[in-house]
Amino acid sequence: xxxxxxxxxxxxxxxxxxxxxxxxxxxxxxxxxxxxxxxxxxxxxxxxxxxxxxxxxxxxxxxxxxxxxxxxxxxxxxxxxx
Amino acid sequence: xxxxxxxxxxxxxxxxxxxxxxxxxxxxxxxxxxxxxxxxxxxxxxxxxxxxxxxxxxxxxxxxxxxxxxxxxxxxxxxxxxxxxxxxxxxxxxxxxxxxxxxxxxxxxxxxxxxxxxxxxxxxxxxxxxxxxxxxxxxxxxxxxxxxxxxxxxxxxxxxxxxxxxxxxxxxxxxxxxxxxxxxxxxxxxxxxxxxxxxxxxxxxxxxxxxxxxxxxxxxxxxxxxxxxxxxxxxxxxxxxxxxxxxxxxxxxxxxxxxxxxxxxxxxxxxxxxxxxxxxxxxxxxxxxxxxxxxxxxxxxxxxxxxxxxxxxxxxxxxxxxxxxxxxxxxxxxxxxxxxxxxxxxxxxxxxxxxxxxxxxxxxxxxxxxxxxxxxxxxxxxxxxxxxxxxxxxxxxxxxxxxxxxxxxx
Numbered sequence: 001x002x003x004x005x006x007x008x009x010x011x012x013x014x015x016x017x018x019x020x021x022x023x024x025x026x027x028x029x030x031x032x033x034x035x036x037x038x039x040x041x042x043x044x045x046x047x048x049x050x051x052x053x054x055x056x057x058x059x060x061x062x063x064x065x066x067x068x069x070x071x072x073x074x075x076x077x078x079x080x081x082x
Numbered sequence: 083x084x085x086x087x088x089x090x091x092x093x094x095x096x097x098x099x100x101x102x103x104x105x106x107x108x109x110x111x112x113x114x115x116x117x118x119x120x121x122x123x124x125x126x127x128x129x130x131x132x133x134x135x136x137x138x139x140x141x142x143x144x145x146x147x148x149x150x151x152x153x154x155x156x157x158x159x160x161x162x163x164x165x166x167x168x169x170x171x172x173x174x175x176x177x178x179x180x181x182x183x184x185x186x187x188x189x190x191x192x193x194x195x196x197x198x199x200x201x202x203x204x205x206x207x208x209x210x211x212x213x214x215x216x217x218x219x220x221x222x223x224x225x226x227x228x229x230x231x232x233x234x235x236x237x238x239x240x241x242x243x244x245x246x247x248x249x250x251x252x253x254x255x256x257x258x259x260x261x262x263x264x265x266x267x268x269x270x271x272x273x274x275x276x277x278x279x280x281x282x283x284x285x286x287x288x289x290x291x292x293x294x295x296x297x298x299x300x301x302x303x304x305x306x307x308x309x310x311x312x313x314x315x316x317x318x319x320x321x322x323x324x325x326x327x328x329x330x331x332x333x334x335x336x337x338x339x340x341x342x343x344x345x346x347x348x349x350x351x352x353x354x355x356x357x358x359x360x361x362x363x364x365x366x367x368x369x370x371x372x373x374x375x376x377x378x379x380x381x382x383x384x385x386x387x388x389x390x391x392x393x394x395x396x397x398x399x400x401x402x403x404x405x406x407x408x409x410x411x412x413x414x415x416x417x418x419x420x421x422x423x424x425x426x427x428x429x430x431x432x433x434x435x436x437x438x439x440x441x442x443x444x445x446x447x448x449x450x451x452x453x454x455x456x457x458x459x460x461x462x463x464x465x466x467x468x469x470x471x472x473x474x475x476x477x478x479x480x481x482x483x484x485x486x487x488x489x490x491x492x
Contacts, residue, residue: 037477
């Protein structure tokens with residue numbers, strides 16, 4: 001089982017963590033101004049790279065805090081970025 | 083006298099089922115992805131529309147991706163009309179496919195049980211059965227005693243964590259031998275003149291305005307009149323090259339088989355609540371699948387914890403499996419869409435068609451989607467069965483929301 005380095009708790013088994021998907025998807029600054037296409041992209045469309053991917057993770061069965069990581073979606077190499 | 087080497091007296095290698103041609107400079111239709119969907123589309127382009135100047139490009143070997151990794155379950159008992167239409171179209175084609183392809187595919191209509199373990203499961207299941215009946219799909223609700231009669235090895239005792247309260251039953255559902263299905267389609271497409279080009283990875287596209295004019299590959303640039311993407315988990319890699327987005331996330335989906343056993347399991351059993359699905363292949367392996375690994379992944383492997391949970395569920399439902407040995411496990415890369423339905427049809431490029439988002443359930447659709455893709459590419463208009471699955475539904479909001487609605491483990 002892969003070990004993930006929680007920034008607060010140290011290395012723990014991946015089963016303790018929950019996946020939060022792509023990092024850095026900000027809520028629209030002016031929601032009322034968005035077109036249907038822009039809303040669709042905010043709600044449904046996320047990057048899906050083969051390779052390095054900036055993601056959100058939560059140590060849900062531990063300290064329950066969120067953090068960011070850059071993970072390689074091919075090798076599954078995990079790099080916590082805070 | 084030197085001893086004869088081992089193997090010298092073995093029979094001749096059987097004839098290959100298809101040629102292994104060099105790519106031509108251009109084709110009327112280029113299909114990216116030599117899995118089940120791409121091969122089926124090629125077959126029906128030739129058989130139904132007389133379009134044979136076609137290439138199927140495969141970055142590895144034919145049918146070596148998800149077509150080699152699925153759990154071969156075929157059924158059409160989905161909740162929504164749009165899903166039922168395409169899957170039932172596929173099931174009807176499955177029923178005549180061996181004859182159409184002139185090739186054995188070991189299609190076995192042994193029925194599928196979708197177990198219900200809670201009152202909400204029961205209500206959802208009964209609702210789905212009624213929806214299926216209205217759509218002309220064979221379906222019935224059966225109680226736990228009937229489950230035991232159809233599949234005696236299911237643990238229907240009341241004392242387990244998730245007791246079996248009943249099940250939906252689709253007798254016409256079943257399994258087929260996935261490799262033979264791919265080979266049957268490939269053989270027929272090849273006979274019709276389609277070039278099946280392996281070891282040919284797409285590395286880019288040539289475009290002119292809103293048209294794709296060529297496909298750049300590891301074996302040179304190939305001109306294309308029309309292009310059809312059938313690349314499943316790698317679709318996003320292609321659409322990134324083309325500069326438009328699709329709402330897909332690629333996940334590892336694991337499956338496994340046991341050692342070969344005597345026939346013990348007469349049907350297909352699926353359970354959403356405990357999340358495992360099981361059948362027994364013709365050779366005798368128990369074939370089991372579960373849910374996807376939670377994170378995006380293009381590595382064809384997943385976490386051990388997923389397999390462990392799946393086995394716990396399988397052993398509770400089938401105590402007789404407890405002493406079976408695991409033979410091997412593997413993962414495919416599945417392209418999951420926000421509403422757990424496929425994304426098929428038009429793209430921002432006028433002559434580029436999309437077929438993706440089948441997620442964990444694409445195998446069962448193989449002949450049906452191949453048929454509809456061929457029609458769509460030949461006429462330029464989405465076939466009525468795929469029209470509801472257009473990319474623009476994520477803008478209009480007309481989703482085909484099969485999450486949790488259709489026994490969505492596949």
